Amino acid sequence: MKSLILAISASALIAGAAGSAAYAAPDHNGYNNGAHGAQHAGWGRDSGAGHHWQQGQRMGYNDWANAQPVDYRSHHLRQPPRGYEWRQSNGQYVLAAAATGLIASIMLSQ
Numbered sequence: 380m381k382s383l384i385l386a387i388s389a390s391a392l393i394a395g396a397a398g399s400a401a402y403a404a405p406d407h408n409g410y411n412n413g414a415h416g417a418q419h420a421g422w423g424r425d426s427g428a429g430h431h432w433q434q435g436q437r438m439g440y441n442d443w444a445n446a447q448p449v450d451y452r453s454h455h456l457r458q459p460p461r462g463y464e465w466r467q468s469n470g471q472y473v474l475a476a477a478a479t480g481l482i483a484s485i486m487l488s489q
């Protein structure tokens with residue numbers, strides 16, 4: 380009976396290890412470098428530095444990270460709601476959700 384329990388336990392450990400090898404865990408930046416590419420969940424696709432944003436779009440995670448944070452007071456922008464930030468990207472001030480990159484408002488920078 381003990382040998383049967385040991386055999387079942389060993390097979391369960393082996394099956395669990397094989398199943399977890401197929402899962403690509405996110406790295407320290409939150410990316411999943413598995414077969415589906417490096418897309419951060421909830422964010423849009425990265426469009427690059429030359430993209431002109433529109434209200435309602437989602438910025439890509441790298442687009443957000445590469446956009447410069449903006450002090451809304453010194454640029455005479457309205458105070459962002461909780462969870463939103465102003466960023467400057469390609470000549471635009473973009474007000475977007477810090478958690479998902481969803482764009483709420485856009486102003487042209489001067």
